[in-house]
Amino acid sequence: MALTGLEIFKLLPKTNCKKCGMPTCLAFAMQLAQKRAKLEDCPHVSQESKQKLAAAAAPPMRKVVFGRKDAQLTVGQETVMFRHEEKFYNPTVLAVTISDKLSGNDLNSRIKAVNSLQFERVGTKIGVRAIAVTNDSGSPEPFAQVCAQAAKQACPEPGRGGWSRERRANNSPADSSTSLGTSLALILVTESPQAAAAALKQIKDTAGTPLLAAATAKNAEEMAKVAKENGCPLVAKAESIEALADLSEKIKAAGVEDIVLNxxxxxxxxxxxxxxxxxxxxLKKVFRPLGYPTVSFVLGGSPEQQMAEACSLICKYSSIVVxxxxxxxxxxxxxxxxxxxxTDPQKPVQVEPKVYAIGEPGENSPLMFTTNFSLTYYTVESDVEASRVPSYILVVDTEGTSVLTAYSGDKLNEKTVADAMAKGNVASLVKHRKLIIPGYVAVMSGKLEEATNWEVMVGPRESAMLPKYLKEVWK
Amino acid sequence: MCGAYSWLDCRAAYEITPSGPNQPIAKGSCIEPKIGQWDKINAFVQQVSRGGVQRMSQYSMITDPMTSCGCFECIAAVLPSTGGIMIANREFAEMTPCGMKFSTLAGTVGGGQQTPGFIGHSKHYINSRKFIAAEGGIRRIVWMPTMLKEEIKDNFIKRAQELGLGGEEFLAKIADETTAATEEQVLEFITRAGHPATSMEPMF
Structure with missing residues (x-):
């Protein structure tokens, strides 16, 4: 349990020496309790207190890192049960299986299919982040071979569009410059220490740190040895919570600290x-044997069933879903x-404030502005796209708030709009001097005209009316 | 008790919206008479905070103190080396002896957090017989801004007399921003003045 400020205070020197930058030890203790200060700032804290405080501050769930050097994946280290309490930190890693029974063209096309599972959604690249090679053959050689091939070929393709971007992505031929430049992590799914060792030998140089899955009560010591020698995290697999706790202790005793529970x-x-x-x-009882990230396997069933099951397990509380x-x-x-x-519920999702060209606008194309709240921007963007009128959208930085929120918070006013226009250099983009503004902030048109000397045109209140507006009023 | 909201406000709000945030709570039986805990109040607090707060004391600011939203008129905070507490009112914007201004203190005690050693409360409540009764009540007060002293003076003197502390005398033993700006100065002041807190048991 986290210590209260007063409990922390008792462990401090109580000298009010002010060397931490706070006027009193009590003020410093309260900052520590709120995680706004670091214990290192106190020069006089005793070694004993340090240990007590560090133990209390140690994250109840361990962080585990695996994957390739250029695309490391971090799982675990979550601090809350519910997102709204703070936020969830490390996104669930989605992995897809490849059986070591596959070979030749089947194997190639499977790897290719996995590589293609990259998307772009509301401006963010999302995708499958790992390949789980499964030792279905039961013998080490094919397993090592498939792992080696997967390690070599696993390289995700540039994102395909979700939402309205799909069409554009399909229109433009594959552009190598947009490649993610990252590669997928490997998860070695085998309960045979021999197969694991053979595969790890093969992919030593190509795959970075794969995740080894899994140690069971039967093979724990041998698996832990393989994991330790290769420095990779190990999955502990058991049938009950009690057995898992025992197993993770056993693996830890064998020298492997990065554990993932299954x-x-x-x-x-x-x-x-x-x-x-x-x-x-x-998290609540700080029971260390279970303080690790988790992995769930969703194997079998129709794609729809897998989808439903995987989504449930993502929500509660899998760090990795295969x-x-x-x-x-x-x-x-x-x-x-x-x-x-x-996503962090404390921060609105934002797009970069700049001028976005929709279609191929020219110097006579309409120019309109909106705010940099992602939902606002992408709603406007898709409606402008739907209009098929090539346009410029100027995004004003309103710290991720919507039009009305920004206006009432004085983050959207004639000054911020004029600044954004200057920054985006809109005067050089269009010949006309007309600016379309959101209908809900029609009230600012007068001041905006004075501030910019542009003619203000009041657009529709709802962006869904933009296609009609652009076709009828703008013309 | 915070000064922004009274018992009658709560009752009216409950009558307007019976399923709203203001609910009558049956106290049940008293389990901790000194710090003021009742079984049914604890059960209620546990349930509505979804386990976030386990227990709540009516009369203690050290053990399971009450929580507040943030609109309290005053904040009481321990001043450890003095063995007493300081009280800052919202209007007092300067630095206080505990090393935190009212705004920082408010961030510490507000938002429904249980922070032992700190409570948010009203001006009026200082003169209540129940005000931190477990720790010794107003005997513990070693620092208050002059404007707060002035505002609660009349009833405070009556209450101090009731406790046998002497009326105006006791008020004069309490430091303020004109006599002490830091914890060390408060300690010096109250030692010189012979404040009762100097000879009391430590608070925690």
Whole structure:
């Protein structure tokens, strides 16, 4: 449990020496309790107090990092049960399986299918981040071979569009310059220490740090040895919470600290129930043997079933979800689900404030402005696209608030708009001097005309009316 | 108790919206007479805070103190080395002896957090017999801004007499911004003045 300010205060020197920058030790303790100050700032704190405070401050859930050097994936280190309490930190990693029974063209096309599962949604690139090679053959050689090939070829393609971007992405031929420049992490799914060792030997130089899955009660020591030698994190797999806690302790004793937990049995309902219990035990009771990220496997079932199951497990509380399907229509909802619950609820989602060209606008094309709240911008953008009138959208920086919110908070006024116009150098983009403004802020037209010397045209209140407006009023 | 909202306000709000945030709570039986805890109040607090707050004391600012939203008139905070507490009112914008201004203190105690050693309360409540009764009530007060002293003076003197502290004398033993700006100065002042807090048991 986190210590209260007063408990922290008792561990401090109580000298009010002011060297931490605070006037009193009490003020410093309150800052520490709110995680706004660091203990290192206190020069006189005793070693004993330091240990006590560090133990209290240590994250209840461990952070585990795996993947390639250029695209490392971080999971775990979550601090809350519910997103609205603070935020969720490390987005669920979505992985897709590749069986080591595949070879030749089948294998190539499967890797290609996984590579293509990259999307762009509201301006953010999302996609599958790992390949899970499964040791279905049961023998080490094919497993090592497929791992090696996956390590070599796993390179995601540039994002395909979600939402309104789909069309544009399809129109433009593959452009190598937009490549993500990252590659997928590997998860080695085998319970044979021999197969794991053989595969790790093959991919030592290409795959960075793969995640090894999994150690069970039977093979724990040997698996832990392989994981330790190769410095990779290890999944602990067991059938119950109690068995998992025992197993993670055993693995830790064998020298592997980066552990990911996997509950291997139970219906979806039981899984959700148990995953929630594990999260409560690790975060609220600081039960260290369960203080690790988790991985869930969703294998089998139709793409729709996998989608439903994966989304449930993303919400409660899988750090990694491994699925079998490569259907984009099933993968995109999972990624959207991750994106939705892992955005920071304390900060509005924003787009970069600049001038966006929709279609291929020229010097006579309409110019309008909106705010940099993502939802606002993308709503306007898709409506302008729908109008098929090439236009410029000037995005004014309103700290991620919508038009009316920004206006009432005085973040959207003639001055901020004029500044954005100057920054975006709109005078050189269009020959005319007409600016379309959102209908809801018609009241600012007078001041805006004075501030900019541009003619203000009051646009529709709802952006859905933009196509009509651009075709009828603008013309 | 915060000064922004009274018992009658709560009752009226409950009558207007019976399912709203203001609810009558049956106290149940008293389990901690000194710090003021009742079983049904604790159960209620636990349930509505979804386990965030487990217990709540009516008479203590050290053990499971009450929480506030943020509109309190005053904040009481411990001044550890003095063995007493300081009270800052909202209008007092200067630095206080505890090293935090009212605004920083408000960030510490507000928002429904339980912060032992700190409570938000009204001016009127200082003169209540129940004000931090577990810790010794107004005997603990070692610092208040002059404007607050002035405002609550009449009733404060009566209450101090009731406790056998002497009326105006006791008020004069309490430091203010003109006599002490830091914790060290408060300690010096109250030691010289012979303030009762100097000879009381430590608060925590």
């Amino acid at each position: 509950l291997s049995t139970g219906s979806l309902k039981e899984k959700l129930y148990n995953m929630t219990r594990m999260r409560v035990l690790s 699925v079998e399907t490569v259907e984009p229509y099933a993968i995109l909802p999972m990624l959207t689900c991750v994106m939705n619950i892992f």
